[in-house]
Amino acid sequence: MSELRIHLEFSGGAELLVGKTKHHDIALPHQPHPWSLRQLIAWIRDNLLKERAELFVTGESVRPGILVLVNSTDWELLGQLDYTLQPNDHVIFISTLHGG
């Protein structure tokens, strides 16, 4: 079995926590069970976050104020943390803006 390749995108300021880069092509290592979004968030915390993880993660989920989308659809419609990642999924983490 091979690794799972997906595309990550961070916007709305969330990219400032991951080296100021919006787009990340990543390869998740092979594991016996499918990758869930819950595991992806832990992977991001351990592998991508450069600083202040609490500005991205709360418990096992993202902090309040970050929307998660998979292929342009709100993760709430897809089972949230339990969603099973598919090859080439495009996962977006959007920090909501408040300025005006």
Add this chain to the structure above:
Amino acid sequence: MAQLSVEEVGRYGRQLILPEWGRRGQESVKGNSVLIVGVGGLGCPCALYLAAAGIGRLGLLDYDRVELSNLHRQVLHCENRVGVAKSESGRDAVKGLNSHISVTTHTVLLDSSNALSILSQYDIIVDATDNVATRYLLNDGCVLLGKPLVSGSALRFEGQLTVYGWRGGPCYRCLFPSPPPPASVTNCSEGGVLGVVPGVIGSLQALEALKIASGMEPLYSQQLLLFDALGGGFRTIRLRPRQPQCAVCGENPSITALIDYELFCGSRADDKDKRVDILDPELRVSPQEYSEVVSGGKPHLLLDVREEVEYQICHLPHSRNIPLCHLQNGSLDATWEWILETTPTANDPTYSVFVVCRRGNDSQLAVKLLCEHGKAKGRGEEVVIRDIIGGLVAWSETVDPLFPKY
């Protein structure tokens, strides 16, 4: 239904001949009222297009006054109205554009005590505010009153737009049941914003409000528009529907009256900059005290911990730029090397390091980091590191008025 005068038919002719709009749409718009909360980067373009299109009654709510640093994006205001209430400056501008419409100003800070009585005077509410607490307040108020909320936001090169509470669609709390931690929220003053970005989003808010007012369907109910002016362009995201367990619009709401939103969010209902105060007073000097160090020719180091882009806007002579984020990410050792190398006589107790930033918040964090690191590594006991209270803004205000503020 409001009737159109002969003059109005001539004035609005270009949109009257659109079959989707027509006389019916125009009369409906004339009979509708919109409240714009926040007459800033989003509210200004929104007000312009609503007024130009002939909205019957426009409410402009803002507690703040026009500042010079607003004018790059708040396009209703102008140089000779700096210092004037934004609500009144906005009214003067839109009345100059269209004398047919009625404009009401509300020069107040919207809060739980006044929100329902003000919101209830309007058909459609536009959220053009700049802070989390007021966004929750507006959401709850609109749910309780059953009014659509056209919500926009902008920061740096990005903007977002959604219509909440439209015909059974989700509300702000359906998407964001809990407020973000205050440390994660950036305002336009700290993060920056390119003026045309709120211009784009505010114009789209006007479009959504006009579609609702004319009897058409808004585009962005249960949809989120993302605008990334740097590289992503426009994208639309499908959002969750109304959530049955939502605290305010759900089936068993726990919020049935407005609450204390500053308490709920842990942050104030404005976007004014927060003050940090974490250092002992003896580790702080005023700008005047620092200017005496300089004019007295006393040897010292000046460390400027702003971002490089800010350092390039303006800086004090003989300062060295090491951004706070570098100190937080592993540059402490190198910075200490520099301090010790540059210190001419190692045990000179008069030798000082001063740390400065824009407003005197990051400089305190930097002094704390440097002192803790020095202590842990057993170095630099002979060096006194202090911050300049109020930063370069205070320097400009109290020592050198020719030093730029941004």
